[in-house]
Amino acid sequence: MSRFGNLLMSAILCGCTYTLVAIGYCLFFGVLDVVVFCCGDIAIFGAFSIIGAFTIIWSAGVFQAVPTVVAVLILLIVASILCAVLGLITYRISVKPFEKSSALMPLLSTIALGVVIKEVLGLIFQPVINSMATSVVRVDDPKTVVGGRNPQSMPQLIAAGGSTLTRNLIIIVVVALILLALFFFLNKTKLGLSMQAISQNKELALMTGVNVKSAIRWTFIIGGVLLAIGGFLLGNYQTIIRFDGGTMYGTKGFAAAVVGGLKSTWGAVIGGMLLGFVEVFTAGLVPGGTKFQNVIAFIVVIIFIVFKPEGIIGEKIAEKV
Amino acid sequence: MKKRILAIGVTVCMIAGMVLTGCGGSGGSGGSSGGDGKVVKLGFLSPITGANAAEGAAARNAFQMAIDQANESGDYDYKIEVIEIDDKSDPSTGVAGAQKIVSDPDVVAATGHWNSGVAEATIPVFKEAEIPMLIWGAIASDLTSKDNYPWITRSAPTDVQENVPLAKAVLDDMGYEKVFIISDTTSYGQGNSKAFKAELADRGLKEVGFEEVQEGTVDFRAILTKVKSSGADCVYWGGVVTEGSLLKQQMYEEGVNALFCGISGNYSEDFLKIPAEAAEGALVVKPGIVLDSTEDGKKFIEDYEAAGFSEPIGAYTPYAYTAAEILLQALKECGDDVTPEAMRDAIANGSFDGIMGTTTFDDIGQTELVAAYLNVVQDGKWTVYDDSEYADGTRTFGGK
Numbered sequence: 231m232s233r234f235g236n237l238l239m240s241a242i243l244c245g246c247t248y249t250l251v252a253i254g255y256c257l258f259f260g261v262l263d264v265v266v267f268c269c270g271d272i273a274i275f276g277a278f279s280i281i282g283a284f285t286i287i288w289s290a291g292v293f294q295a296v297p298t299v300v301a302v303l304i305l306l307i308v309a310s311i312l313c314a315v316l317g318l319i320t321y322r323i324s325v326k327p328f329e330k331s332s333a334l335m336p337l338l339s340t341i342a343l344g345v346v347i348k349e350v351l352g353l354i355f356q357p358v359i360n361s362m363a364t365s366v367v368r369v370d371d372p373k374t375v376v377g378g379r380n381p382q383s384m385p386q387l388i389a390a391g392g393s394t395l396t397r398n399l400i401i402i403v404v405v406a407l408i409l410l411a412l413f414f415f416l417n418k419t420k421l422g423l424s425m426q427a428i429s430q431n432k433e434l435a436l437m438t439g440v441n442v443k444s445a446i447r448w449t450f451i452i453g454g455v456l457l458a459i460g461g462f463l464l465g466n467y468q469t470i471i472r473f474d475g476g477t478m479y480g481t482k483g484f485a486a487a488v489v490g491g492l493k494s495t496w497g498a499v500i501g502g503m504l505l506g507f508v509e510v511f512t513a514g515l516v517p518g519g520t521k522f523q524n525v526i527a528f529i530v531v532i533i534f535i536v537f538k539p540e541g542i543i544g545e546k547i548a549e550k551v
Numbered sequence: 552m553k554k555r556i557l558a559i560g561v562t563v564c565m566i567a568g569m570v571l572t573g574c575g576g577s578g579g580s581g582g583s584s585g586g587d588g589k590v591v592k593l594g595f596l597s598p599i600t601g602a603n604a605a606e607g608a609a610a611r612n613a614f615q616m617a618i619d620q621a622n623e624s625g626d627y628d629y630k631i632e633v634i635e636i637d638d639k640s641d642p643s644t645g646v647a648g649a650q651k652i653v654s655d656p657d658v659v660a661a662t663g664h665w666n667s668g669v670a671e672a673t674i675p676v677f678k679e680a681e682i683p684m685l686i687w688g689a690i691a692s693d694l695t696s697k698d699n700y701p702w703i704t705r706s707a708p709t710d711v712q713e714n715v716p717l718a719k720a721v722l723d724d725m726g727y728e729k730v731f732i733i734s735d736t737t738s739y740g741q742g743n744s745k746a747f748k749a750e751l752a753d754r755g756l757k758e759v760g761f762e763e764v765q766e767g768t769v770d771f772r773a774i775l776t777k778v779k780s781s782g783a784d785c786v787y788w789g790g791v792v793t794e795g796s797l798l799k800q801q802m803y804e805e806g807v808n809a810l811f812c813g814i815s816g817n818y819s820e821d822f823l824k825i826p827a828e829a830a831e832g833a834l835v836v837k838p839g840i841v842l843d844s845t846e847d848g849k850k851f852i853e854d855y856e857a858a859g860f861s862e863p864i865g866a867y868t869p870y871a872y873t874a875a876e877i878l879l880q881a882l883k884e885c886g887d888d889v890t891p892e893a894m895r896d897a898i899a900n901g902s903f904d905g906i907m908g909t910t911t912f913d914d915i916g917q918t919e920l921v922a923a924y925l926n927v928v929q930d931g932k933w934t935v936y937d938d939s940e941y942a943d944g945t946r947t948f949g950g951k
Contacts, residue, residue, distance in 0.1 A: 233776045236805065240772040381793050383824035394804040468769045469825065470797055478767065513762075514773035521736055521763040523773075 237514045243398055243467055245506025246405040250460030251483025252490060252498035253412065254453050259492045260429035261449045264325060264336040268344030269457060270480020271351075272316055276461030277384065277471045278351055279309035282359045284385045289363035302387045306462060310455040316347070317454030318447065344476065352379040352473040381472050384465035401463050408459060412495060421448055429493060485531045491541020500542050504530070589629040591889050593618070593878055594652035594661030596645060596673070597688070597871070599637035606665050609862040610688060610871030611635060613851075614662070616858055617875030627882065629889075634658065640665070642672035649673040653680035660685065660881070660894040662874040665867060667691035678702045683895040687874035688867040692742060695917040701899040704916035706877055707870050708838055708923070711742045713814040716923040717836040718750035720936075721812055727785040727950065731760040731778045731809070733798065734789025735768070743789030743814060759783045764794065771798045775805045784809050784950030791816035796825050802949075803829035809950040810834060818926060818933065827931030832948050834936070839866060840907050840922045841935055847906040869906055876905035 251269050258266040283305050287293045293301045324343045328335035355378030389396040416422040424445045427435040436442050464479070465471045486505045490497025509527045513520040534542070595614050598607035618631050634655060636648030645664070652661050653676060661677060664670035665688040677684040678699065686694055686705035692712075695705045721727050732747060734740035744761065751758055759781040762774050771794075778786060786802065786809050788795045795817040802811060803826075812834040823830055842848035842864070851872060855864055881897035882889060903910045907922040925936035929946070940946045 233780055236776045236779075237773060240770065240776075244770060380821055381796075381824070386826070468797070469800055470769065472767065472769075472793070475767070475769070510770075510773045512773075514776045517760070517777075518762060520774055521765065524765060 233514075237510055239395075239398055240514070241507045241510035242402060242503070243506070244510055245503035246402060247460065247464045247467060247479070247502075248482050248486045248505050249405065249499050249502030250408070250456060250463065251479060252486035252502045253409075253495055254457050254460070255484050255487035256490075256492060256495055256498045257425075257449055257453045257456070259487070261425055261446055262325065262336075263432075264328075264333050265340070265484070266320060266325060266453075267337060267340040267480065267484070268320060268324075268347060268476075269453075269483055270476035270478070271344040271347040272313055272320070272454060272476075273457040273461035273464065273479065274471065274473065274476035275316055275347055275351060276309045276313045276458035277465040278355055278378075278382065278461075278473070279312045279458065280305050280387075280462050280465065281382050281384060281471070282355065283308040284387075285359055286363045298387070298390065305387070306459065309458040309462060313458035313461075314451040314454035317450035317457075321446065321450045344480065348474055348476055354378065355382075355473070378473055381470045384469055384471050386466065386469065388463075388466045397466065401467055404459075404463060408456070409495070409499065412456075415452075416495065421445065425449055482527075485528065489531055489534045489541060491543040494541065494543040497541050497543035504534075504542075590632055590657055591627075591629050591659055591882065592632045592634055592655055592657040594634045594636065594649075594658055594663065594682070594684075596636040596638050596648055596652075596661065596663030596669075597665055598640040598669075599635075601637075601639040601641070603640045603665055605862060606688070606865045606867050607637075607640075609860070609865045609868040610665065612858070612860040612862060613855065613864075613868045613872040614687075614875045616854060617872050617879065620854075621879050628887070631879075631882070632657075636663075638664065638666070638669050638673075640669060642669050645669035645673045646676055649676040653677065653682050658682060659885075659889050659891050660878055660898070662687050662871075662878060664689045667694060670694050674699055674703055681895075682891050683898055685874050685877060685898060687871045695915050697915055700914070700916040701895055704898055704912050704918075706874050706910055706918050706920075707867070708918060708921040710739060710814065710816070711746045712917075712921045713836050713838055713923055714743060714746040714750055715921050717812060717814060717925075718747060718754075720836070720925055721785060721787075721810070721834070722750065722754055722756070725810075725948070725951075727810060728756055729759045729781070729783045729950075730756070730785045730787050731762075731781055731783035732758045732787045732789065733762050733764065733771075733774060735766050735791075735794060736763050737766055737790070739816065740790045744787075747787050747789065758787075764790075766790075766794070768794055769797055771801045772805060775801060775807050778802075778807055778809065779805070786811050788813040788817065792819040792821045796822045796830070799833050800825040800829040803831075807949070810948040812836075815923075823928065823931055823933070827928075830928040830931060832941070832946070833928045834948065835926050835933075836923050837866075837926055838921070838923045839869060841924055841937075842869060842906075845906070851906050873905045873907050873910065877901075877903045877910060880904075 251273055254269040287304065320343060324339035325336045328339060388400050416426060424440040427440050428442055428445055432442065482505055486501035487498050489504060490501030505527055508530050509523045512526045513523045595611065597610045598604060599611055615633060618633055621627060622631055634652050636652065638645035638648055652658055660683045662685040663673065664686055667689040670686055670689040671694065684703050686707065688707050690707055690710050692709040695703060730751060732744050734744040748758060760777055760783065788798055788811065795813055799811045815837045817835045818837045840848060842852055877898065880903045881894055881901055884897040884901060885893040899912055899916060908920050910918050910920045913919050926933050927936050927939050927941050929939050936942055941948060
């Protein structure tokens with residue numbers, strides 16, 4: 231591929247990983263009007279769940295016995311369940327108790343929860359997994375699980391042994407499919423429509439018979455599953471996952487969501503891609519630009535929120551006085 | 552009545568004091584004439600317990616072994632004793648230990664520390680008490696400085712000094728010329744990129760590109776497009792293993808045909824977590840020597856094993872032994888007049904033969920001996936370069 235082609239591919243992939251986290255922020259913000267700040271950490275938890283589950287089912291001989299696709303599905307289901315549970319826990323302990331207080335409270339409490347998730351992951355990952363299984367973290371070459379604070383190598387499950395181009399294309403296609411599925415879910419299913427209704431006007435939705443409580447719970451479950459898949463794809467793209475990677479990943483995802491317009495899924499896609507493109511092209515084209523890639527990316531974010539505070543796809547809300 | 556008792560008491564105490572001082576004086580002169588019973592003490596500090604106990608305890612063993620050998624040799628007119636301090640890798644514990652050492656009047660020199668943070672804390676104590684301290688294992692580059700010289704010297708190479716043998720191997724022996732430098736923005740990364748640039752400049756070369764990344768960077772693909780278009784045949788990585796292994800893997804994935812090289816921060820089992828074919832051919836310099844490649848080294852291993860210590864030889868154990876060799880030779884230099892001042896000058900100006908080579912110190916007390924050897928990843932394992940298939944030409948590095 232040409233140099234430009236390479237950069238384009240990197241930018242799209244980088245954008246894809248931000249997009250998935252940004253959508254998590256959008257879903258939660260949509261139904262609750264609060265920013266759930268631990269999305270990045272939930273995604274990293276998802277990636278660690280995949281590594282842990284892989285180690286366990288490999289040791290048990292399940293992975294080798296079934297086709298890889300089936301094994302990957304099993305892993306994704308396990309990680310999705312764990313992340314959905316973590317999503318519900320997030321809602322229960324750091325969002326719901328502050329329903330009636332200012333939006334700052336859940337913001338702070340989810341930041342705090344994010345730190346807890348990250349640190350606990352770093353501390354207990356190795357002892358927990360080692361107590362259940364003894365070997366292998368990699369498909370091609372068995373290695374034992376190392377301390378949770380070390381970088382973990384992600385089993386290469388997408389196009390294992392194949393070219394990185396295939397892997398990259400699969401990641402992009404999967405993200406596109408998730409977006410389509412989410413679009414249909416939000417616009418064509420009863421649950422999706424009730425989530426949108428809550429997003430637009432919670433009181434009115436309540437009055438028209440929408441089960442708000444159940445819809446909120448489902449939002450956190452779906453958000454958790456989405457972030458688990460996000461963590462899985464991120465891990466496969468980066469090949470190594472760090473326990474503290476969620477902070478930057480989450481911040482970038484949040485920035486992408488805000489730039490896109492916090493309530494719009496397509497806005498999240500555009501915001502994520504914008505961030506990915508700015509970062510990759512700054513690093514790839516400006517000589518010595520790599521150390522400034524985050525600086526420039528966030529300056530772009532600031533410019534966008536100054537001139538388009540409602541987001542690229544957000545509606546302008548005129549306050550009635 | 553009370554006053555009288557007090558007066559008598561004070562008088563008794565004074566007399567007793569005079570008598571005792573007199574005894575001390577005669578004991579001292581007896582030592583210098585006869586030799587029997589005279590003691591010279593050396594301080595030794597390392598983390599014998601705590602997180603770095605494995606390195607620290609093995610270093611203590613090696614140091615004590617060297618001193619025991621010297622005492623048995625009969626080359627010294629006095630007995631050499633070691634005041635052994637466990638600094639627990641903790642600066643305040645280290646300072647308390649250093650104070651214990653300098654308060655002993657028989658101490659003429661000390662050697663210490665595996666942790667740079669602890670060394671930083673104890674250096675002022677030794678400087679103020681005017682006891683020379685030789686650092687055997689802490690590697691942060693600013694520990695030796697104009698301010699600390701000549702009381703503080705160091706026999707271990709700093710992390711930045713490792714660039715010297717690496718540059719010699721890559722630029723002189725292997726003939727790479729188009730080097731692309733990538734480092735992180737930490738002081739470690741910046742120190743390395745500066746050092747390697749200086750090595751290039753010494754040879755009339757200039758790097759073909761230079762990029763710095765934040766710590767924790769995971770995506771190097773954009774930089775790698777620059778590496779490709781710059782035509783580089785060698786990528787020098789100035790950071791540590793966390794990002795280094797990812798960089799190497801992405802170089803492989805993106806098909807960058809260049810050598811990957813770096814210093815010892817990359818020498819870790821963590822590097823081998825990327826697929827074996829991606830890690831293949833990574834070249835990393837590591838301080839120290841391959842012990843069983845020299846006669847002295849072999850003897851050191853034999854002696855150490857014969858002594859039956861419970862801790863195995865660690866990466867820095869030979870350095871502690873080297874520090875002992877330096878102090879022992881400096882003691883010999885001093886002859887009969889062993890004082891901290893004489894030791895300070897003997898260490899700073901001397902030339903010392905040891906198991907790792909000949910140590911001399913530069914104008915800030917930093918060793919000029921950088922013993923180091925190359926390692927390469929071969930089939931998913933770290934292999935000493937000289938024993939690898941790269942050395943005999945069976946395999947070739949990228950960019951060649």
